Amino acid sequence: MVDQLRPAPSHPAYPVRTRRLSLRPLTGRDIDALLTYRADAEVCRYLPFEPMTRTDIEQHLASRWAGTWLTDEGQELRLGVELAPTGELIGDVVLFWHSREHRGGEIGYVLHPGFQGHGYATEAARAVLSLGFEVLGLHRIVARIDERNEASAGIARRLGMRQESRLVHNEVFKGEWRTRLDFAMLADEWCPPGASRPGR
Known part of the structure; x- marks a missing residue:
């Protein structure tokens, strides 16, 4: 018998803390920080959005990014990634809930180029996997990545995801x-x- 999706809490306790980071819902106070990387054409090159304007970000904050937890399929949870010691926003991560029946989700991540190469995106994405599996009760989570985006594919592999x-x-x-x-x-x-993983 297939397990049913467990009843989800109203939302996790925010911020979600990792060793070096804090993850929490985005707010209007994040607009300037979001613009520093989401308006960058090179950052957006292999990602499914064009360089964003202030208006774009304001509209997203008022709609798609407004939720603080997932209550049904078709929704996304977008969380800002802060450096824990300073509170500086350095990127954002997303968890999509694609299917209630199949308990399927998807993760994504984008980081300010000035903070890449330090393992922050892997650390933040691992926290999102934890939310998807341990809190929401998903069965399967995917990541869909442009082959040219070698850094992003490397993150998926470091997370232990299978190509x-x-x-x-x-x-x-x-x-x-x-x-x-x-x-x-x-x-x-x-x-x-x-x-530790069994057998390792």
């Missing part, structure tokens, strides 16, 4: 054919931060 497919020129993305890598992890493959 399941390489879809060659499967879609036109920003005016050119894109090859997409699909990564996934199941709930019984998830290893909470600080725990």
